[in-house]
Amino acid sequence: MGNIDFQQIFATLKSGVIDLAQKTGKEYADQATEDGKRILETMKEDLALWAQQLKNGQITPEELEFLLGTKEAVMKMVALKQAGLAQIQIDKFKDGLTSLITQTLSAVI
Amino acid sequence: MRERFTLIRTCLLTLLLAGCASSMSVFDQYAYTQVTSVKVDALNVIDLGTEDYAKHKQEADAVQTQMQKAYEYEKNRPKNPITAEMWRNMLDTNGKLYGGFVRFWRKQNAAGKSLNSAFIEDERKQIGEAFDQIAQLESNKIKK
Numbered sequence: 001m002g003n004i005d006f007q008q009i010f011a012t013l014k015s016g017v018i019d020l021a022q023k024t025g026k027e028y029a030d031q032a033t034e035d036g037k038r039i040l041e042t043m044k045e046d047l048a049l050w051a052q053q054l055k056n057g058q059i060t061p062e063e064l065e066f067l068l069g070t071k072e073a074v075m076k077m078v079a080l081k082q083a084g085l086a087q088i089q090i091d092k093f094k095d096g097l098t099s100l101i102t103q104t105l106s107a108v109i
Numbered sequence: 110m111r112e113r114f115t116l117i118r119t120c121l122l123t124l125l126l127a128g129c130a131s132s133m134s135v136f137d138q139y140a141y142t143q144v145t146s147v148k149v150d151a152l153n154v155i156d157l158g159t160e161d162y163a164k165h166k167q168e169a170d171a172v173q174t175q176m177q178k179a180y181e182y183e184k185n186r187p188k189n190p191i192t193a194e195m196w197r198n199m200l201d202t203n204g205k206l207y208g209g210f211v212r213f214w215r216k217q218n219a220a221g222k223s224l225n226s227a228f229i230e231d232e233r234k235q236i237g238e239a240f241d242q243i244a245q246l247e248s249n250k251i252k253k
Binding site for chain 2: 072
């Protein structure tokens with residue numbers, strides 16, 4: 001093995017890891033933010049619609065209660081999906097880290 | 110020399126950590142096809158909700174069976190507890206998704222009440238969104 005600049009390798013790896021973490025985190029954050037905004041928006045619209053439908057006699061109080069329960073169940077499904085997406089991002093980060101180290105070391109050794 | 114040892118040790122540890130098996134199951138085309146297919150059938154049954162439950166019990170049960178099969182498949186895939194939990198929620202007759210909807214339909218009819226079309230439309234939209242969460246999680250899984 002010839003002269004290897006370990007400080008340089010560390011610096012390259014560090015910068016690569018930071019880029020990878022930011023990219024992975026941003027992808028997840030963007031998805032989660034989009035989901036959050038959409039949920040709030042649809043919740044607002046749905047509640048207004050259901051209140052009006054109840055007032056007009058288009059739905060019964062029992063149906064309204066069921067709809068509210070379904071809304072809560074859907075939010076739980078969204079939360080489960082987000083938990084799954086977070087795990088997937090960790091897996092992607094781990095895969096990316098393996099590639100980064102392999103590529104960085106292959107380039108200098 | 111010390112720096113070299115530290116670098117190799119750090120890299121090996123990192124590779125070991127990164128090489129550890131994924132924490133989540135990988136993408137499964139069959140699972141994805143299954144959720145999108147069951148969604149269509151389930152929403153078609155929900156559309157019948159303004160009519161008598163007794164008249165459509167067979168269709169409602171058939172979808173329930175399809176969903177039970179999907180749940181069993183997901184439950185037995187390794188590292189897949191989240192998707193399995195999502196299917197369990199869809200099936201739960203004490204919940205407020207498909208299983209709960211069918212129970213509500215049956216109970217309302219048994220009490221001499223029929224479901225309103227506006228309710229069916231609202232419920233269809235929400236349960237469709239619940240199915241979409243399962244499909245979106247599956248489609249985001251790592252493809253290997």
